[in-house]
Amino acid sequence: MALESKIPSGPIQEKWTNHKFNLKLVSPANKRKFEIIVVGTGLAGASAAASLAELGYNVTVLTFHDSPRRAHSIAAQGGINAAKNYPNDGDSIYRLFYDTLKGGDYRAREANVYRLAEVSNNIIDQCVAQGVPFAREYGGLLDNRSFGGAQLSRTFYARGQTGQQLLLGAYSALSRQVGLGKIKLYTRREMLGLVVIDGMARGVVARNLITGELERYSGHAVVLATGGYSRVFYLSTNAMNCNATAIWRAHKKGAFFGNPCFTQIHPTCLPLHHDQQSKLTLMSESLRNDGRVWVPKQKGDKRPPNQIPESERDYYLERIYPAYGNLTPRDIASRAAKRMCDEGYGVGETGQAVYLDFSDAIQRLGRKVIEERYGNLFQMYEMITGDNPYEVPMKIYPAPHYTMGGLWVDYNLMSTIPGLYVIGEANFSDHGANRLGASALMQGLADGYFILPYTIGDYLASQKFIPVKTDHEEFVKEENAQRDLIKRLKSINGKRTVDDIHRELGRIMWNYVGMSRNAEGLQKAIQMIREIREEFWRNVKIPGNDMDLNQTLERAGRLADFLELGELMAIDALHRNESCGGHFREEYQTEDGEAKRDDENYAYVAAWEFKDVGDWVLHKEPLVFEYVKPSTRSYK
Amino acid sequence: MSSKKLNLTLKVWRQAGPDAKGEFKTYYAKNISTDASFLEMLDIVNEELEAKGEEPIVYEHDCREGICGTCGMVINGRPHGPLQGITTCQLHMRHFKDGDVIYIEPFRAKAFPVIKDLVVDRSAFDKIIQAGGFISVNTGSAPEANSIPVKRENAELAMDAAACIGCGACVAACPNASAMLFVSAKVSQFALLPQGLPEREIRVQKMVAKMDELGFGNCSNIGACEAECPKEIKITNIARLNREFYRARFLSNVED
Numbered sequence: 001m002a003l004e005s006k007i008p009s010g011p012i013q014e015k016w017t018n019h020k021f022n023l024k025l026v027s028p029a030n031k032r033k034f035e036i037i038v039v040g041t042g043l044a045g046a047s048a049a050a051s052l053a054e055l056g057y058n059v060t061v062l063t064f065h066d067s068p069r070r071a072h073s074i075a076a077q078g079g080i081n082a083a084k085n086y087p088n089d090g091d092s093i094y095r096l097f098y099d100t101l102k103g104g105d106y107r108a109r110e111a112n113v114y115r116l117a118e119v120s121n122n123i124i125d126q127c128v129a130q131g132v133p134f135a136r137e138y139g140g141l142l143d144n145r146s147f148g149g150a151q152l153s154r155t156f157y158a159r160g161q162t163g164q165q166l167l168l169g170a171y172s173a174l175s176r177q178v179g180l181g182k183i184k185l186y187t188r189r190e191m192l193g194l195v196v197i198d199g200m201a202r203g204v205v206a207r208n209l210i211t212g213e214l215e216r217y218s219g220h221a222v223v224l225a226t227g228g229y230s231r232v233f234y235l236s237t238n239a240m241n242c243n244a245t246a247i248w249r250a251h252k253k254g255a256f257f258g259n260p261c262f263t264q265i266h267p268t269c270l271p272l273h274h275d276q277q278s279k280l281t282l283m284s285e286s287l288r289n290d291g292r293v294w295v296p297k298q299k300g301d302k303r304p305p306n307q308i309p310e311s312e313r314d315y316y317l318e319r320i321y322p323a324y325g326n327l328t329p330r331d332i333a334s335r336a337a338k339r340m341c342d343e344g345y346g347v348g349e350t351g352q353a354v355y356l357d358f359s360d361a362i363q364r365l366g367r368k369v370i371e372e373r374y375g376n377l378f379q380m381y382e383m384i385t386g387d388n389p390y391e392v393p394m395k396i397y398p399a400p401h402y403t404m405g406g407l408w409v410d411y412n413l414m415s416t417i418p419g420l421y422v423i424g425e426a427n428f429s430d431h432g433a434n435r436l437g438a439s440a441l442m443q444g445l446a447d448g449y450f451i452l453p454y455t456i457g458d459y460l461a462s463q464k465f466i467p468v469k470t471d472h473e474e475f476v477k478e479e480n481a482q483r484d485l486i487k488r489l490k491s492i493n494g495k496r497t498v499d500d501i502h503r504e505l506g507r508i509m510w511n512y513v514g515m516s517r518n519a520e521g522l523q524k525a526i527q528m529i530r531e532i533r534e535e536f537w538r539n540v541k542i543p544g545n546d547m548d549l550n551q552t553l554e555r556a557g558r559l560a561d562f563l564e565l566g567e568l569m570a571i572d573a574l575h576r577n578e579s580c581g582g583h584f585r586e587e588y589q590t591e592d593g594e595a596k597r598d599d600e601n602y603a604y605v606a607a608w609e610f611k612d613v614g615d616w617v618l619h620k621e622p623l624v625f626e627y628v629k630p631s632t633r634s635y636k
Numbered sequence: 637m638s639s640k641k642l643n644l645t646l647k648v649w650r651q652a653g654p655d656a657k658g659e660f661k662t663y664y665a666k667n668i669s670t671d672a673s674f675l676e677m678l679d680i681v682n683e684e685l686e687a688k689g690e691e692p693i694v695y696e697h698d699c700r701e702g703i704c705g706t707c708g709m710v711i712n713g714r715p716h717g718p719l720q721g722i723t724t725c726q727l728h729m730r731h732f733k734d735g736d737v738i739y740i741e742p743f744r745a746k747a748f749p750v751i752k753d754l755v756v757d758r759s760a761f762d763k764i765i766q767a768g769g770f771i772s773v774n775t776g777s778a779p780e781a782n783s784i785p786v787k788r789e790n791a792e793l794a795m796d797a798a799a800c801i802g803c804g805a806c807v808a809a810c811p812n813a814s815a816m817l818f819v820s821a822k823v824s825q826f827a828l829l830p831q832g833l834p835e836r837e838i839r840v841q842k843m844v845a846k847m848d849e850l851g852f853g854n855c856s857n858i859g860a861c862e863a864e865c866p867k868e869i870k871i872t873n874i875a876r877l878n879r880e881f882y883r884a885r886f887l888s889n890v891e892d
């Protein structure tokens with residue numbers, strides 16, 4: 001099967017406009033005849049569902065959460081980018097496009113990234129109209145701040161709760177449509193299987209998490225907006241229930257997986273501080289606006305930070321990357337922190353941490369300003385660590401945070417299964433090998449509000465649909481397959497807990513498929529993942545009943561998928577013999593330890609086709625750069 | 637901060653289903669780091685139960701950083717536990733002493749029926765929002781963002797109110813199980829912003845009507861909601877809600 005990216009022809013500035021004109025339309029009267037299933041109510045899913053319902057489609061929405069408002073998008077802190085150029089610092093759609101493409105280390109499609117930048121301004125307009133309380137200047141107009149990987153201020157924010165406010169905006173739009181009867185909302189439902197009929201996605205099988213019942217939902221198209229897969233590392237900044245099940249099950253039904261090894265390790269997270277820890281907490285990147293990152297100049301310096309004089313501190317980001325300083329992109333900042341700690345300069349009990357210091361900023365701006373900007377983040381830090389960051393510098397360390405990889409989609413956001421669309425973090429599309437701060441919220445809302453609602457109409461208008469009801473044999477087959485899987489899991493009755501095995505998988509992923517990778521380690525990881533997968537299927541223990549609210553069973557199903565996905569991530573990382581963005585292969589680095597890309601051989605999207613567990617076929621979608629010539633990504 | 641280890645006795649509410657009779661059961665949490673969070677402590681107890689083949693305590697959580705509103709239980713008689721201004725997931729074990737006995741129960745309210753153990757059904761909150769907790773603006777029809785200036789002070793107050801995470805602690809804390817703090821937070825956010833004005837009257841009336849219909853109690857100005865709210869949503873929002881409600885009633889009577 002050949003990958004067709006469906007990128008429209010013509011100049012980049014006109015591609016999307018022309019494409020929209022060329023898309024087939026569904027008449028208002030006909031929209032009522034179509035049923036669209038949206039799985040997920042994060043920024044991407046909620047915005048898509050609301051927009052589709054407003055257009056007149058009938059929408060069925062599923063989420064495993066008890067309320068759509070709890071989707072993981074709620075936790076995004078720092079902000080959302082747009083090319084408004086309100087601060088008059090020279091921003092433009094083209095510059096946002098350029099920064100995002102470069103930030104992604106030239107492993108994304110030009111046309112997609114340009115479109116993202118193009119619709120970014122509409123997003124801000126939409127959210128403001130919904131009543132999202134963005135930060136404002138005294139004159140009443142919107143305020144902006146800067147974020148990693150950009151030399152200007154284009155980030156809109158609502159204190160340290162931007163994701164919350166944007167999601168509540170999308171949630172209110174969705175709720176309005178629920179009230180109007182255009183959206184049927186099913187909460188506490190976990191999609192387990194995709195139903196494909198005559199090669200087209202026509203429905204899903206989901207488990208009712210309260211009763212344990214398997215339920216069937218049919219439609220003319222299915223949209224997955226189910227978020228990222230960082231929880232494959234066990235410890236990550238993601239919410240505890242984030243998982244890859246929806247996309248992974250779709251992958252096994254024929255949807256190719258794009259760039260699975262492109263994962264982002266975020267530089268400013270709380271370090272691991274005790275061995276019973278369940279997750280790592282992100283400290284928003286916006287903190288790097290005013291915080292300065294440093295380590296002692298002397299290895300193993302155990303003095304408390306306030307007793308280390310200025311002259312004995314190494315502000316290494318400012319030293320190595322003077323142009324961007326503390327605002328270097330995430331991949332670079334993360335690796336620099338790791339390098340410092342590996343070389344013995346790390347601080348704290350474990351030596352696996354660096355300082356993020358606000359004392360200069362507090363002196364310059366006053367405590368009140370800092371409190372206004374970051375109050376809730378500081379409070380959160382103190383809550384968790386017991387330390388007061390107004391007085392002592394924060395300790396931070398990188399942690400798994402975001403997955404650029406995801407299901408492969410074409411320019412219309414459709415996967416390799418006709419009628420299956422994938423939006424938000426769940427797809428692979430716009431961030432290449434590294435995502436810039438404040439651009440995931442932008443992408444999720446771009447996909448949901450402004451792209452999918454157009455492109456899905458073209459598909460619906462151009463297909464012949466046979467009527468399908470949920471008693472169709474493919475639904476019966478899929479439901480039975482899911483029931484068998486649950487029975488199989490329940491019947492193992494071994495000795496190890498789900499989390500115990502998940503932690504072991506996480507350690508393998510972090511050690512060998514994490515911040516820096518090499519061929520030998522990756523080969524070893526593949527072997528180890530296979531072994532732990534076997535161990536899981538032989539020795540996991542799941543108490544309780546499957547026809548009941550059973551959280552252990554939920555976690556077991558998700559872990560079963562991570563145990564397969566983890567292997568594909570390692571295979572992908574092993575095949576990509578270059579370093580780019582978040583994918584750092586130790587064999588491919590410059591003399592000063594920076595990532596060395598290989599555009600001649602690896603300027604493509606790796607799209608993996610599933611054959612069997614442990615058996616994948618690689619397809620390549622070449623990346624063509626007509627506007628921005630890939631250059632060495634320098635932030636010095 | 638240096639960490640220590642704690643041994644604790646837990647009295648946990650176990651209830652097999654909505655109609656089952658619940659009861660407190662005793663568990664022991666051993667060797668818990670003072671650096672661990674309260675939920676990590678429960679994880680450890682649960683993992684031990686799982687290893688023994690027993691059903692773990694069912695409780696809800698997700699972000700574990702105080703923003704999603706999923707977690708929530710009554711700890712020693714207080715929603716979200718003994719500290720002010722935080723959620724259950726933000727509570728850390730350094731606030732407990734070795735040997736403590738800790739009582740853990742679900743949020744209790746008529747409008748929040750228990751599903752299992754510590755899990756309750758809070759979908760009534762969603763229904764209130766569906767009734768009117770929004771600004772009606774279709775995708776694509778929004779004007780240029782800076783064409784709607786907002787007084788900074790109002791934007792800040794709106795943000796204060798919008799910080800509500802929908803956890804339901806206010807309802808659980810209230811002897812009347814009133815949802816006024818939750819509803820007032822949403823009504824206030826929109827009443828303070830110019831974007832919210834066109835639907836100002838209808839919104840408050842619909843939300844209040846839905847709240848009454850769903851079996852939440854009346855507000856009698858006790859203030860327990862504000863005291864237990866993890867986001868410190870101010871009770872002054874309830875005063876604003878009342879003003880908005882009577883204003884809307886008055887105006888709609890005039891229009892009739």
Ligand SMILES: Cc1cc2nc3c(=O)[nH]c(=O)nc-3n(C[C@H](O)[C@H](O)[C@H](O)COP(=O)(O)OP(=O)(O)OC[C@H]3O[C@@H](n4cnc5c(N)ncnc54)[C@H](O)[C@@H]3O)c2cc1C
Nearest residue numbers: 040041042043044073078079191227424425438439440441
């Ligand atoms: C701590 C943190 C801070 C962040 N800060 C920022 C920031 O400041 N700026 C920025 O741009 N980005 C930020 N990000 C990234 C950004 O928040 C996410 O990439 C984005 O919100 C993902 O949105 P989404 O809609 O794709 O998925 P999510 O919000 O994760 O939603 C997934 C939805 O899918 C549902 N779901 C999943 N699987 C199933 C299934 N099998 N069945 C049924 N339902 C299912 C869930 O219930 C949920 O509703 C941050 C991320 C983290 C972890």
Ligand code: SF4
Nearest residue numbers: 800801803804806865
């Ligand atoms: S008002 Fe406070 S206690 Fe009530 S739901 Fe909102 S955040 Fe929770």
Ligand code: FES
Nearest residue numbers: 698700705707725
């Ligand atoms: S788990 Fe999200 S607020 Fe506690």
